[in-house]
Amino acid sequence: MEWLNTIVQGILLGGLYAMFATGLSLMFGIMRLVNIAHGDFIILAAYLGLVTVSTLGLHPLAALLVVIPLMFAVGYGLQRFLLNRTLGNDILPPLLVTFGMSIIIQNLLMEIFSADSQKLSAGELETASLMLGQDLTIGMMPLLVFLMGVGIIAALQYLFYKTPLGRAFRATSDDQDTARLMGVSNQHIFALAMAIAMAVVAVAGVLLAMRTNFDPTIGPSRLLFGFEAVIIGGLGSLWGTLAGGVILGVAQAVGAAIDPGWQILAGHLVFLLILVLRPRGLFPKGGN
Amino acid sequence: MSSVAAIPYEVTRATQASRAAAVVSIMLLVALVSVPFWADRSDLRTIVEFACYLTLAQMWNLLAGYAGLVSVGQQAFVGLGGYLFFSLAIYAGVPPVLAIVLGALLVGLLSVPTALVVFRLRGAYFAIGTWVVAEVFRLVFAQVSALGGGSGKSIPVAIVKSIGASRDERELIIYFCALVLAVGSLLLVYLLLRSRYGLALTAIRDSEVASDSLGVNIFRTKLTVYVLCATVTALVGGLIFLQKLRIAPGVAFSVQDWTVAVIFIVVIGGIGTIEGPIIGTLLYFVLRGLLADYGSVYLIVLGLVAVGMMIKAPNGVWGWISHRYDLHLFPVHRTLHLKTRDESSSDS
Numbered sequence: 001m002e003w004l005n006t007i008v009q010g011i012l013l014g015g016l017y018a019m020f021a022t023g024l025s026l027m028f029g030i031m032r033l034v035n036i037a038h039g040d041f042i043i044l045a046a047y048l049g050l051v052t053v054s055t056l057g058l059h060p061l062a063a064l065l066v067v068i069p070l071m072f073a074v075g076y077g078l079q080r081f082l083l084n085r086t087l088g089n090d091i092l093p094p095l096l097v098t099f100g101m102s103i104i105i106q107n108l109l110m111e112i113f114s115a116d117s118q119k120l121s122a123g124e125l126e127t128a129s130l131m132l133g134q135d136l137t138i139g140m141m142p143l144l145v146f147l148m149g150v151g152i153i154a155a156l157q158y159l160f161y162k163t164p165l166g167r168a169f170r171a172t173s174d175d176q177d178t179a180r181l182m183g184v185s186n187q188h189i190f191a192l193a194m195a196i197a198m199a200v201v202a203v204a205g206v207l208l209a210m211r212t213n214f215d216p217t218i219g220p221s222r223l224l225f226g227f228e229a230v231i232i233g234g235l236g237s238l239w240g241t242l243a244g245g246v247i248l249g250v251a252q253a254v255g256a257a258i259d260p261g262w263q264i265l266a267g268h269l270v271f272l273l274i275l276v277l278r279p280r281g282l283f284p285k286g287g288n
Numbered sequence: 289m290s291s292v293a294a295i296p297y298e299v300t301r302a303t304q305a306s307r308a309a310a311v312v313s314i315m316l317l318v319a320l321v322s323v324p325f326w327a328d329r330s331d332l333r334t335i336v337e338f339a340c341y342l343t344l345a346q347m348w349n350l351l352a353g354y355a356g357l358v359s360v361g362q363q364a365f366v367g368l369g370g371y372l373f374f375s376l377a378i379y380a381g382v383p384p385v386l387a388i389v390l391g392a393l394l395v396g397l398l399s400v401p402t403a404l405v406v407f408r409l410r411g412a413y414f415a416i417g418t419w420v421v422a423e424v425f426r427l428v429f430a431q432v433s434a435l436g437g438g439s440g441k442s443i444p445v446a447i448v449k450s451i452g453a454s455r456d457e458r459e460l461i462i463y464f465c466a467l468v469l470a471v472g473s474l475l476l477v478y479l480l481l482r483s484r485y486g487l488a489l490t491a492i493r494d495s496e497v498a499s500d501s502l503g504v505n506i507f508r509t510k511l512t513v514y515v516l517c518a519t520v521t522a523l524v525g526g527l528i529f530l531q532k533l534r535i536a537p538g539v540a541f542s543v544q545d546w547t548v549a550v551i552f553i554v555v556i557g558g559i560g561t562i563e564g565p566i567i568g569t570l571l572y573f574v575l576r577g578l579l580a581d582y583g584s585v586y587l588i589v590l591g592l593v594a595v596g597m598m599i600k601a602p603n604g605v606w607g608w609i610s611h612r613y614d615l616h617l618f619p620v621h622r623t624l625h626l627k628t629r630d631e632s633s634s635d636s
Contacts, residue, residue: 034412036360085599091411095358096555096598103548103591107584220543224423227416231409261438265427268420272405275417279408 003257005136010253011246012138015146016211018245019204020226021233022153023197025241028230030173030193031079031087033094037102039223041198044105045071045205046214050118060120060210068202075198080191087190102219109216120209145207149245152200153238159196160238169193221264228271234281243283247274297626301482301619309617320467324460332463336531338569339470343524344546345553345565346473347517352551353560354481354489355513356496358411361418363547364402364425365518367540368395369525371429374535377447379434384451385465388526392519399518403511419543426541440536448533462531469527473520477562480516481620485509493560552594558604562618567606 020042027033035041045067052063086093128140160166171179172189180186208214208222225248233244248267255266274282324332344362352358372391376382382390402421409417430438452458480486488509491499500506525546529535539545549572557568575593579586601608610616 034416036416082595082599092352092358092559093598093602095412095415096551097595099360099548099551100591100595100598104588104595107587107591110584111588220419221423224416224420227413228420231413231417261427261431265424265431268424268427271420272424275408276405 002135006253006257007250008136008138009142010250012142012146012249013253014229014242014246014249015142015149016204016207016245017225017229017248018149018242019145019152019200019207020222021229021241021245022156022238023200023204024223024226025230025236025238026156026193026197026200029236030169031083031190033083033087034091034098036095036098036223037105037219038098038201038226039221040102040105040109040219041071041074041201042205042208042222043109043214043216043219045202046120046209047109047113047118047216048202049120049206049209050113053120060122060206063120064203064206067206068199071198071202071205072195075201076191076195078198079194080187083194084187084190106216106219113216115215115217117213117215118209119213120206122210126210141211145211148203148207150242152203153242156196156200157238165192225267228267231281232271232274234284236285237281237283240281240283240285244281247282295626300625303616303619305615306617306619317471324463329456329459332459333531334573336463336466336527338573339466340524340528341550341553341572342470342565342569343473344521344550345557345569346477346562347521347524348547348550349554349559349561349565350477350480350513351517353554353564354486354493355510356493357510357514358415359418360415360543360547360551361406361420361422362517362521362550363541363543363545364418364422365395365399365521366525366528366546367422367425367429367537368398369522370529370535370540371435372522373526373529374435374441374443377443378441384447384530385461388465388523388530391526392522395522395525396515396519399515400511402518403514407507407510407514422541422543426537429540430537436536438537440534440539442534451530462527465527465530469520469523474562476516476520478618478620481562485512486620489513552590554604555594556597556604558606558608558610560603561606561610562620563610563616564604564606568604571605 020038023041024035024038027035027038048067048070049060049063052058052066053060056063056066058066083094083097086097122141125141125144130138130140130143132138158166160169168179168184168189171182172184172186176186179189229241229244229248231244232247233240233242247270251270252263252267256263258266320335323335327335344366348359348362351362369388369392372394373384373388376387376391377384380387406414406417406421429435435441448458452461481489488499488504491502491504492506492509496506525540529540532539553568553572554565555568556571557566558564575590576586579589597604603611
């Protein structure tokens, strides 16, 4: 029963990792961009949530109404005025520019907020839990995070396959030049994609801040978790990303149950194992 | 003679500038050898650090700028080099300098299976994959209690004494090791790029598909470069921790110290050139000296400079200079001179 508990906790944690991964997956899928600063943007969103909560006295979930539009705007501006200029056949410019951004964000946060560990208090939500059977209890907070993760992926799936904007995204992703000929503005589409990715990052950051302690230096490891979830799930598949997040979450939870020092290591090892056995991930887009 | 008779040609590599550079380099080397006899200890330490960063930068440049393998995980090999040196010196009784070399060779072996895993990822995903591998090594060494676990381990005094009896003697040995390493790695990259491998590497960098169709074995060429870079990077790691005399997972596998700084150096100096890392290391040390007192502001400036450079001058300082003045100090390029008819007739 203890193991069941561990696995359920891992699955719920996977919802958060899936959220980290969704943003990365969007950016890579549409503009072939790998954002090294992704984890740092998640932490930036967490701090934006912290500032919003402390200045406006809102509940953290209500703070999302402020943080999401802010990050959306940041994403649009960033892609339109900076990252679009780095895109091309060479992978180095976007990689190094986002790497530089990662250093800048981390150290700016360090200057402003110091290295002290922070947390967003979610009030009653933190202690509330659901009793499922005798020994199995599920915290409301982890459950909420997981459900929001599923909700975001479902919404993006709808956006991608059922709306005109989604069609423009897919067209640009398939063939930039032809999409442009058909009257799609790549610059604008890329900026919108980044804005949506950053909106997801905003949710992920605020929820992370409600779930655990955070400080300016933990961004890079969130990038790695998100990246691992993407690769485990298979590039280009949104639901695969959720599966990847869940597998990673369970691996970490089981590792932690064996020895606290093994939590992160177990996740990395499962990732490497899957990379060796199934290099294209478990649910690659387009079969084979 | 048919009308398609080959035009007489000549391929040259050395330029006037490169010959001058060779002379200056030799003079500089003589000067560097004489340094320990007149400089004080802190100067010596700065030069050692400079040599270590220069070597790391040359290796990352070879990997990213020539083989197209953009790694963010080179700290794995710095840390492994340091840790294997400590293990061999402490638990196998190998003399320190030999332990560094042996350790680096073992790291070279270990980098083969590592490559087989990370080579499954391409481009930017390869970059993050190498980072994961480095994290795995960091977390594993944090679990090894014989090597001090998460808090690290110092070299026992007896082993320190075996390097050299006095502190000055030890510093001297470390200095010359660093000098040999920096000059050796520079020559290694230079000779490699002039060889057939260099030609293959350049071809792969410019077009994988085209070089594949011309018979270049892409996988083997990349693997060779990866293993070579891992080995030399591990040598630097061993030397760094021989100087520090203490190792801990956080420092040994620091992405900030061993990869971010090195990428900054190569990008600022000019990626894909031998001169670039040299200029980049100089600029890095100058910038660090100026901003050292400002803590995280220094890193913010570093980040801003890197972003600005990538947007405005993606070929770095040296890229800009060599393009503008057609200057190449290390002649790895081939220049084709076609002789005109009068020239060739006067030749014969």
